[in-house]
Amino acid sequence: MTDEAARDPAALIATMGQHARAAATVLATAPTHAKAAALNAAATAMRDDRAQILAANRDDVARAQAAQLSGAMLDRLTLTPARIEGVATGLEAVAALPDPVGTIIDRSERPNGLRLSRVRVPLGVVGIIYESRPNVTADAGALAMMAGNAVILRGGSEASASNRALHACLLRGLEAAGLPAAAIQLVPTTDRAAVGAMLAAAGLIDIIIPRGGKGLVERVQADARVPVLAHLDGINHLYVDRAADPEMARAIALNAKLRRTGVCGATETLLIDRAFANPRPILSALIDGGCALRGTPDVCALEPRAVPATAEDWGTEYLDAILSVALVDGVEDAMRHIAAHGSHHTDAIVTEDAATAERFLAEVDSAIVAWNASTQFADGGEFGLGAEIGIATGRLHARGPVALEGLTTYKWQVRGNGQTRA
């Protein structure tokens, strides 16, 4: 970085974007084994450099403590030997994934003899904007690079020393594999204007992926002139139908809400069919499990420990041990509630009635719809994708867990023998 670039975020991002484009050209045709070798070597570098990474992280944590950051943020920021090993293992897992680049999506031959194929190619230059978790540097950088993209990473300022230490390991991996260093670049300034420059970098950056809280994602979506692959709220519903198995409904409700309350796949609203035989055991098990219930009046009548829900509750992603609960008149009423209040992330039904279930799966307009399974399965790993860069809640390009394939696009290859168009 020149001094001038450091002073001018737009010039800095322009320079990084040009380097990224050149690297993307190399990566687009890089063999799978080279990309995998880079990630495996980076994992080794992380294990070798564990002490330095932890020392860098201690600096970040000390600064964060001095700045009185919240406990949750400190936890996200903190690296431990086990977390570093987790990051290294994650890199090796990504290296072992099947490479989507070059896959033929479909092919055809036209009557005039033209042979067409749609071939998967990388997206190009991927910008990733994230907050306090330093592991995103490695996780997201690795996944985007393995899909053949050049990556520009912009992490949170509170994690800058940790991010630099992890990024140095990625660079050693790229070097060991003979791939360009600009394949994974880290924005070398914590100037917030650099984020604005990335969001404005149409033509230089092909897609921006925000990884973080709702505030970050909304800012990115509002300001970006570059396409955004965004993950917004998970206001997820579990609907217990009249034909639900009571014990299954209880077990799924507990898991969907309470397994981990801070993940985007956690259920935030429980809808129970009025015709369901016995809702009380579900409600009391949730409360006994430490969950606060906010219910409609009829729910509060069933379970006196529930408190009345307000209108805002139905549109709130608690990410906490809180659940809004409503009684509904069957699957149609449940779907109406989900359409009015949901966020198109993950919604589930418990029922033994296959026709009702199939109707729910067909009609609920969410990235993931589940039957007789916990909403907490909303995860790229659980879906067999090996890793994920997020759960996309938009409708374009990729929906639900986004992994390697979601980080690619395609081109049409046409092979002829001299055809001209009439």
Next chain:
Amino acid sequence: MTDEAARDPAALIATMGQHARAAATVLATAPTHAKAAALNAAATAMRDDRAQILAANRDDVARAQAAQLSGAMLDRLTLTPARIEGVATGLEAVAALPDPVGTIIDRSERPNGLRLSRVRVPLGVVGIIYESRPNVTADAGALAMMAGNAVILRGGSEASASNRALHACLLRGLEAAGLPAAAIQLVPTTDRAAVGAMLAAAGLIDIIIPRGGKGLVERVQADARVPVLAHLDGINHLYVDRAADPEMARAIALNAKLRRTGVCGATETLLIDRAFANPRPILSALIDGGCALRGTPDVCALEPRAVPATAEDWGTEYLDAILSVALVDGVEDAMRHIAAHGSHHTDAIVTEDAATAERFLAEVDSAIVAWNASTQFADGGEFGLGAEIGIATGRLHARGPVALEGLTTYKWQVRGNGQTRA
């Protein structure tokens, strides 16, 4: 439309968006035969109403003539009996296309017994903003609806009477098939603020597709808060390699440039390998065919009727009988030129050397790359897609010709038997 809505474009679009969402819910699970029946009935209505459509169009044309619109714009605006028949036939062709909705993209079973499938579903509510061609009302409306979407059409003010007449036929088709009228709505005002309201209608409109000239597309891209599926320039290249068959190269060059000069698949720059034996016949055939050549000095030396190209020529989409021509040092130099000046639309190589061709097909980063075929094949119909709503030049979601599949997204369906996550 209430009077209030007519005065307040944002309120108008909000109301139309709500109606569209309700219609989209119905369309998402509407059977293929109902959607097809609506289009076939609309085609019949257009044939029945031919006289009224032509009368409405005469009004539009008279107003356009009074406003001294250009001849090209008048031509785009004008309907004839043959053009109306073409529109009706087009509707019937879309009705006969295979329905992508409900198609299973892939499926898997997880070790815990969860069964996953990715199922194609409509995008939702599609906004289409277009200019003076009234046929877009029917073509684009039909294609988006056949893919299960509700459509909000906003045509150019100069075509408003024609658009209303064609839209009335679409409504009769929807009614005949028992589908909601709000499946295809036409914005009932030519107030330009309605376009701004559509571009701002995040949450109401899921995707905006601009159909028109560069000015329209750039405005939409700059202002939209809704995702845009855009078709920008086709600065397409034809590269004649040293190993090209001379006669094939001549025939493809003539066709790629001159078959129709105003289409986005027309070649705008010809690159000829310096090692190609005899470029003169290609250049003179182009000039004899009525094409102006703007060349590098070595091209002007080869063909004295060529004029010197300026720097701007390499980045210009002429859409006219003008061609920029450069000599290059082999495929690598050609690809460098394309990367520097192209628009990622369609680029082609003529060569008998398969290795060179495959390198070009792999490395040129365009939606369509072609070997020994004219760039003018860049068209959904020629690709066997039956119709197209445009050629997407972005990288996300859909690339190249966009037809029914490009107007859909997918959802993940998860089927379990009580699984909870550990």
